[in-house]
Amino acid sequence: MKLLKAVTTTSSGLxxxxxxxxxxxxxxxxxxxxxxxxxxxxxxxxxxxxxxLKKLDKDVTIKLFFSRSxxxxxxxxxxxxxxxxxxxxxxxxxxxxxxxxxxxDPKPDTDxxxxxxxxxxxxxxxxxxxxxxxxxxxxVGSQEIVIPYLDPRREEFLEYDMSEAIVGTLRKxxxxxxxxxxxxxxxxxxxxxxxxxxxxxxxxNDLKRNFNxxxxxxxxxxIAADVKVLVVLHPKNFAESTRYAIDQFVLNGGRLIVAxxxxxxxxxxxxxxxxxxxxxxxxxxxxxxxxxxxxxxxxDGANMVGDPTFATQINAAGTQTAYPFFMSLGEANLSRNxxxxxxxxxxxxxxxxxxxxxxxxxxxxxxLITLSKDSGVIAGAMAAYMMPSDLSRDLKSDGKExxxxxxxxxxxxxxxxxxxxxxxxxxxxxxxxxxxxxxDNETSxxxxxxxxxxxxxxxxxxxxxxxxxxxxARNDNLNFLVNAADFLGGxxxxxxxxSKGRIARPFDRVAEIQKNAQQRxxxxxEQLTSQLTDLQKKLNDMQAQRTDGNRYVLTAQQQSEITRxxxxxRKVKQKRREVRxxxxxxxxxxxxxxxxxxxxxxxxxxxxxxxxxxLRRSRKYRKDRHGVSK
Amino acid sequence: MENFxxxxxxxxxxxxxxPVAYVFxxxxxxxxxxxxxxxxxxxxxxxxxLDPFFNYLPWLFLIFVPAVGMRLWxxxxxxxTIELLFTLPVTMVEAxxxxxxxxxxxxxxxxxxxxxxxxxxxxxxxxxxxxxxAGYLGCFFMAGAYLSVSCxxxxxxxxxxxxxxxxxxxxxVLVLLGWGVFxxxxxxxxxxxxIDIISxxxxxxxxxxxxxxxxxxxxxxxxxxxxxxxxxxNTLVLNARKAS
Numbered sequence: 001m002k003l004l005k006a007v008t009t010t011s012s013g014l015x016x017x018x019x020x021x022x023x024x025x026x027x028x029x030x031x032x033x034x035x036x037x038x039x040x041x042x043x044x045x046x047x048x049x050x051x052x053l054k055k056l057d058k059d060v061t062i063k064l065f066f067s068r069s070x071x072x073x074x075x076x077x078x079x080x081x082x083x084x085x086x087x088x089x090x091x092x093x094x095x096x097x098x099x100x101x102x103x104x105d106p107k108p109d110t111d112x113x114x115x116x117x118x119x120x121x122x123x124x125x126x127x128x129x130x131x132x133x134x135x136x137x138x139x140v141g142s143q144e145i146v147i148p149y150l151d152p153r154r155e156e157f158l159e160y161d162m163s164e165a166i167v168g169t170l171r172k173x174x175x176x177x178x179x180x181x182x183x184x185x186x187x188x189x190x191x192x193x194x195x196x197x198x199x200x201x202x203x204x205n206d207l208k209r210n211f212n213x214x215x216x217x218x219x220x221x222x223i224a225a226d227v228k229v230l231v232v233l234h235p236k237n238f239a240e241s242t243r244y245a246i247d248q249f250v251l252n253g254g255r256l257i258v259a260x261x262x263x264x265x266x267x268x269x270x271x272x273x274x275x276x277x278x279x280x281x282x283x284x285x286x287x288x289x290x291x292x293x294x295x296x297x298x299x300d301g302a303n304m305v306g307d308p309t310f311a312t313q314i315n316a317a318g319t320q321t322a323y324p325f326f327m328s329l330g331e332a333n334l335s336r337n338x339x340x341x342x343x344x345x346x347x348x349x350x351x352x353x354x355x356x357x358x359x360x361x362x363x364x365x366x367x368l369i370t371l372s373k374d375s376g377v378i379a380g381a382m383a384a385y386m387m388p389s390d391l392s393r394d395l396k397s398d399g400k401e402x403x404x405x406x407x408x409x410x411x412x413x414x415x416x417x418x419x420x421x422x423x424x425x426x427x428x429x430x431x432x433x434x435x436x437x438x439x440d441n442e443t444s445x446x447x448x449x450x451x452x453x454x455x456x457x458x459x460x461x462x463x464x465x466x467x468x469x470x471x472x473a474r475n476d477n478l479n480f481l482v483n484a485a486d487f488l489g490g491x492x493x494x495x496x497x498x499s500k501g502r503i504a505r506p507f508d509r510v511a512e513i514q515k516n517a518q519q520r521x522x523x524x525x526e527q528l529t530s531q532l533t534d535l536q537k538k539l540n541d542m543q544a545q546r547t548d549g550n551r552y553v554l555t556a557q558q559q560s561e562i563t564r565x566x567x568x569x570r571k572v573k574q575k576r577r578e579v580r581x582x583x584x585x586x587x588x589x590x591x592x593x594x595x596x597x598x599x600x601x602x603x604x605x606x607x608x609x610x611x612x613x614x615l616r617r618s619r620k621y622r623k624d625r626h627g628v629s630k
Numbered sequence: 631m632e633n634f635x636x637x638x639x640x641x642x643x644x645x646x647x648x649p650v651a652y653v654f655x656x657x658x659x660x661x662x663x664x665x666x667x668x669x670x671x672x673x674x675x676x677x678x679x680l681d682p683f684f685n686y687l688p689w690l691f692l693i694f695v696p697a698v699g700m701r702l703w704x705x706x707x708x709x710x711t712i713e714l715l716f717t718l719p720v721t722m723v724e725a726x727x728x729x730x731x732x733x734x735x736x737x738x739x740x741x742x743x744x745x746x747x748x749x750x751x752x753x754x755x756x757x758x759x760x761x762x763x764a765g766y767l768g769c770f771f772m773a774g775a776y777l778s779v780s781c782x783x784x785x786x787x788x789x790x791x792x793x794x795x796x797x798x799x800x801x802x803v804l805v806l807l808g809w810g811v812f813x814x815x816x817x818x819x820x821x822x823x824x825i826d827i828i829s830x831x832x833x834x835x836x837x838x839x840x841x842x843x844x845x846x847x848x849x850x851x852x853x854x855x856x857x858x859x860x861x862x863x864n865t866l867v868l869n870a871r872k873a874s
Contacts, residue, residue: 014862021855025848037760038843071817075808075829079839505678507754591673594754598663598746603656606743610652617647 045090048493049163053091055493056098060169061139062088063102065116070130080152081134087158088136091166106133122148124466136162140169151470153463164210167493175489176226177207178216180242181233182286183267183451186215202460202471203478207231207485218242223249225433229489231481232258234267234451236286240421243291247415250295251436253443255488257481260286261451262304262353262380281384286451294415295408295445296361303377305354305402305449306395308515310371312348316388322514323388324395325351325378328475328506333370338407340446340483341368344476350458351383352450354402363410367403368480369448375402393522405448405480413438446484453477510587517586521579528576535569633720634728641702641732651736658694658740665690666747678755683747684765684841688805688834691769691776696797698737699780702729703868704790716872726865730781730857737773741766761843768840771853772833776801778860785867801833804856808832 036043066081067073085103092099106112106121108131117123121135136147145165154161168174179185187200198205207213216223216230218238223230223245230249235242235258250256261267264284268275271282287301306324310333314323327349334341347369354377357365376397383391419435452458459477463470473479542558542565645651662683666672670682706712715725751757776797783796806812813829820828829835833856836849 014866017862018859021858025851025855033847035845036843037764037845039758039760043844069822071820071822071825072814073822075813075835078826078829079835505755505757506676507678508756509754510676594673594750595663595667598667598750599660602743602746603659606652606655606659610649610656613646613652614649 045087045094045159049091049159050094052163052167052493053094053096053098056095056166056170058140058170059098059100060095060166061100061102062091063104063119063137063139064088065104065106065112065119065121065133065135065137067107067130067132067134068105069107070126070132072126072128072130073132076152077132077134080150080155083155084136084150084158087162091162119144120146120148122466122468124149124468136165138165138169143169145169149465149468149470151465151472153470153472163493168210174210174212175228177211177213177485177489178223178227178230179204179207179213179233180216180218180220180230180235182218182236182238183234183264183270185233185454198469201454202456203454203481205471206478206482210482211485211489220245222433223254225252227254229255229257229485231485232256232288233454234259234261234264234286235288236267236283238288243288244416244420246288247291247294248433248436250412250443250445251414251439252433253439253441255444257446257448257484257488258288259448259451259454260288260299260301260353261351261449262301263351263383264451265351265383266452266455266457268384275384281381284384285380290415292355292447293358295412296358296363296365296410297406297408297447298356298358299447299449300354300356300377302380303353304351304380304383305371305375305377305404306392307371307375307402308392308395308397308518309374311392311511311515311518313514314388321389321392322518324392325383325388327352327371329369329371333372334476335366335368335370338366338368340407340487341480344479344483346475347477347480348453348458348475349404349450350452350455351380352404352448352453353380354404355406355447355449356403357406357408361410363408363412366407366409367405368407368446369403369405371402371404373397373399373401375400377402392518393526404450405446407444407446407484409442409444411439411442444488446488448480454481510590513586513590517582517584521582524579525576528572528579532569532572532576535565535572539565539569633718634724637718637720637725637728638732641729642735645732645736654694654697655740655743658690659743661690661694662687662744663747672747672751678751678757680747680751680757680762680765681841683744684769687769688772688837691773692798692801692805694740695737695773695776696780696783696794696801698733699777699797700784700790700794702733702781703785703864704788704793707785707871708788708790722865722868722872726781726861726868730778730861730864733777733781734774737777738770741769741773758843761841764843764845765841767845768837768849771840771850772837775804775833775853775856775860778857778864779804782860782864782867785864785871804831804833806832808834808836 034043064084066084068078068081085101088101092101104112104116106116113131113133116133116135119135119137121133121137123131123133126132134150136150138145145168147161147165150158150161184199185201185204187198187204204213211229214227216227218235219242221241227249230246232246235246238246246256262285264286267284268282271284274280274282285301287299292299304325307327308322308324310327310329311322311324312326312328313320314326316323329347329349331345334344334347336342349369354371357363374397376395378391378395382394386394414435414437416435417437454477456462459474460471461474463472539562542561665686666680666683670686672680672682675682703712706715716722720728748762751762752759779800780793780797783800784790784793786796787793808829809832813825816828817825830852836852839846839849
């Protein structure tokens with residue numbers, strides 16, 4: 001009876017407690033507070049978004065389509081959807097009533113599902129056949145912007161994607177961007193953006209989200225006045241009249257982003273067929289020549305820059321090697337003062353060049369990407385023929401910091417003082433705008449001396465998701481371009497949000513060991529290689545010394561000399577192999593040390609403390625017993 | 631309340647008086663370092679982050695926490711000191727909470743002793759220490775939730791081993807609940823709304839949310855609730871035993 005009473009009283013107490021706890025959890029799910037402990041405040045809305053929301057002067061309806069009622073939804077997607085809902089609520093609360101958020105669960109065969117499809121939210125087929133919708137539609141008046149699928153892998157960019165969409169709905173006319181390139185960046189146009197078969201470069205699709213992108217032929221005579229920003233990528237073999245068009249575009253107040261390259265690997269790959277048939281090296285470098293001079297820039301178009309400090313591991317002929325011309329640059333290299341690079345974290349420069357400011361110029365030169373004093377140069381033309389390991393070996397530091405990208409601001413003279421160059425087949429006799437000799441107001445030009453960094457292979461990873469191709473940035477390469485376009489095109493709020501993600505944090509220490517090992521290996525390897533060359537030369541000399549009469553007969557001395565040399569050659573080769581192995585050895589050694597330190601120090605200290613405690617206690621125990629027996 | 635702290639102190643220091651505690655700490659440290667480096671490949675991943683460590687902790691805790699908790703009540707009952715304990719001027723709730731807090735503090739010490747891992751990633755690169763801090767906090771709370779379950783199972787039997795095994799089983803179920811493969815199986819016969827609730831009951835989804843660096847009141851309240859439920863059951867069982 002007593003037991004029963006105790007059980008019933010405590011049970012009823014427990015029941016009340018459980019009810020209280022469940023309701024507490026339910027209430028707390030509505031009133032959540034969050035602390036964002038990440039260094040980059042990945043989970044908090046940034047100043048840029050707040051500023052965009054403050055400026056909001058139209059009502060925006062945000063519809064989140066999410067098939068929450070599907071049973072077999074993967075948990076990470078469910079969790080992410082909850083997070084998206086919260087972020088949207090936060091947008092709503094900061095919008096002073098301008099934003100309305102609707103969460104819709106488009107069940108099969110309902111109007112909601114039809115609407116989702118009508119808006120272009122893409123249904124993803126799950127393994128058991130259910131169609132899952134997880135996308136967002138923003139409506140402002142008659143305008144609509146759709147994010148067809150919210151990829152959980154883009155969680156870090158959720159805020160940027162949302163704010164970008166809001167900015168997109170507000171812009172009365174989107175800024176027009178012209179793209180001019182000697183590479184097929186615009187794709188063949190055979191497939192829709194983001195669908196299978198779309199071969200448009202990712203940076204073009206990135207720009208399309210925010211701008212009206214227009215292809216401009218590289219034979220153009222004049223650039224339309226409504227183009228606000230012009231992107232010139234790899235201006236190879238541009239005619240004088242095209243250069244004149246660019247010159248006048250800048251002097252009329254147009255904003256320019258130009259990417260040139262002393263050796264474009266992408267171009268080389270495209271033209272490799274030509275190289276094979278003609279046996280000649282195609283021209284794969286680009287330059288704007290007189291235009292750069294007019295803009296106070298000195299561009300070293302002949303040389304490719306490399307920096308062993310930032311060498312990236314590449315796979316060359318089956319072996320991993322740190323290649324100093326593929327540079328993984330971090331915050332130290334990317335100017336913190338510029339809005340273009342201020343919040344970028346990692347860029348990969350793939351065999352680029354360098355620029356400098358012409359002495360005595362009045363314009364302002366703002367370096368955006370800088371290399372360390374360990375950097376050096378090598379002739380760009382060599383890269384097509386030589387192996388990466390040989391190129392790395394030939395790279396010598398010249399002790400100068402080099403600028404890979406910069407922004408130049410000022411008033412510039414025309415590169416064509418005598419007016420439009422007369423060209424054959426010039427059909428446009430009267431340009432719509434008069435010739436200008438300088439710009440009325442200051443203008444800015446962003447120059448980057450690498451083209452390959454914008455190629456998909458260097459900038460993004462692609463995943464297939466149903467019919468969709470998901471593109472995820474591998475580094476900040478495309479952000480550099482989009483930031484530059486945003487900045488020059490006039491929307492600075494988005495820049496404050498961009499690139500607030502968790503990007504790789506590689507071990508600096510390992511990279512440094514790699515660099516040192518490479519340097520040491522290089523000098524030893526060079527020494528051994530030259531020893532080998534010497535030996536081989538001596539062998540050849542000895543064989544040449546034989547006269548015709550004794551061609552097939554070697555003296556015993558010659559024989560033994562040759563054997564000795566061969567022996568030595570074998571030893572040197574073996575030693576070189578060992579040196580090459582040592583390159584990796586240092587890194588593996590550090591790995592072993594780190595594991596050993598973790599395995600030993602604290603566990604041993606704890607064990608030692610335990611033993612000490614045990615000894616002390618047993619001594620005390622013996623003493624006590626002794627005391628008692630006495 | 632005045633007897634609460636002496637009781638807590640006695641229990642907490644009690645761990646360090648027994649050689650088992652040191653063996654426990656050494657094995658826990660080896661297991662966590664081993665999982666981090668050999669299963670999680672921390673060094674080869676070339677990323678300054680403790681994710682490989684935090685990913686394995688829910689599974690390590692599955693064994694280690696019930697091992698810490700199994701002694702708490704079973705031992706008192708086996709040796710009969712429980713009677714003595716209740717003659718002291720402490721309430722049942724105070725005793726339960728004091729023992730739990732002592733165990734939790736001991737687990738905190740064990741967790742804190744993994745600090746060389748933190749030093750390692752800071753030596754090798756520049757990790758986001760905010761995220762690491764959140765990860766440790768999440769681990770500590772999760773350890774508390776596991777421990778409250780173990781306290782409850784320890785009170786069920788005089789035999790420590792039975793307490794341990796029951797603790798492992800219940801914690802295993804709580805880990806499974808948040809695991810996709812398991813909820814997929816449940817989804818074949820339960821409605822979606824219920825699946826949603828069930829997956830919210832599991833430990834892992836809450837722990838992962840915190841260890842990403844986002845400290846959410848809901849996840850903290852969840853862990854605190856789990857601890858309170860575990861300890862309440864513990865009190866209930868002890869009261870029932872005492873009454874009988």
